[in-house]
Amino acid sequence: MSTQLSETALPHFRSDTHGRPDIALLRQAPVFHELDDRLLTRIGAVSTVMTLPEGEQICRQGDPAEHLFVLISGQVALSNAAPNGTSAVVEVIPPGGHFLLPTVLARLPLLMNAHTVTTSRLIAIEAEALLGLLQVEVSLATALLRAEALDFRRLVRQVCDLKLRTTAQRLGCYLLALSKDQSTNTASLRLPFDKRLLAARLGCRQENLSRAFAALRSLGVETHGSRVILHDISRLRDYSEPDDMNDVEFA
């Protein structure tokens, strides 16, 4: 690729960069889905595509946010470390997701660390250039306002989950969400990441996650490593009481 990359477009980690993203790649991300070609071309001109290996730190809590990231493939964990060194996984971003948007928009130091869970392909969009575009592109502001709103609602659900549900119920809701496209009463699925990370995401210790899996066994949840079979979805649903409002359906 012959495009010249600016200094700030190249975060200092072990990455293979692949030049600018094209319009089609940007539009794959829901956050940019509705934007027209002209605007996506402008965003692409301040963006870089990169591939990072598993376990790579992308950014560090407390640092300024220099990029908005969009994840094309792979998985990225966002975590926050308490002063005593314990760490909470706030979210695991799936392909198509973005991260650091509120921090870029508020021009505040990063609240969270981000690291790749698996080999990941990302688009890094320069924060200052994006903020500049925002001043003149109303449709970009509208798209980002909506994206921030959906991110906020996802976090509200997580707060409610943590306040209202037991670990076993939270695990049940998580498994149901993974199998939501099933129209039958059974499902076979694969956990998208290891149980250590799953425990951190659910906000429990690993031994509590094991206990939660054991509690769900009597409700027809069978596990073999990362493979999970749900034998009775309606019973699991009755027990876990998942939130019945789904933003994806409403959106």
Place this chain on the structure above:
Amino acid sequence: MSTQLSETALPHFRSDTHGRPDIALLRQAPVFHELDDRLLTRIGAVSTVMTLPEGEQICRQGDPAEHLFVLISGQVALSNAAPNGTSAVVEVIPPGGHFLLPTVLARLPLLMNAHTVTTSRLIAIEAEALLGLLQVEVSLATALLRAEALDFRRLVRQVCDLKLRTTAQRLGCYLLALSKDQSTNTASLRLPFDKRLLAARLGCRQENLSRAFAALRSLGVETHGSRVILHDISRLRDYSEPDDMNDVEFA
């Protein structure tokens, strides 16, 4: 007040409405702090000031969001009910705060119920009119993007709190936040709402809150009803490990 109020500006609850807010009243809210007089006049023209009694439901989970609310005085609790009827208090909005912003911007059904904890004075801003203004007013979009970002970060802290800290530590952090203006090692403060609501906000049962207060007694936390005296702030801080990043200081 002689101003004619439109139908959608008047939610159907027991309220004393007091016409349109003036520019100075709107600007008291941090979300509108930076906006110029011209824009605030436009926002004021689609807003209504109202006073609601204690315990009044303002809006209901699942309904469309017809207004963005700014709280001038009083307190409003935002809660989410699970299918089994148990309810989690996600936030208690203090004076100057706003609520329902992400839901208005995403044009999605409300995730939460809102009710007044005490007699409250509010500004209700018509959602559709606000969304219309957003299409033509870049500085409004910028202000709302920043407000959403700060709301998001507050919720990230809460998720981390729930995942990383015990109930006693969460209570400690809460008490420290209430006394953050103290430069000495002691503080006397008043809980802004009752212990039932405090337990729900912290995500615990009332008996666990009592246990948490008991646990903090040995750290110099003395309580008399809603009055709390902190005798040794630095010791309470060591125990509770509050987040050392403060958006207000950075903002």
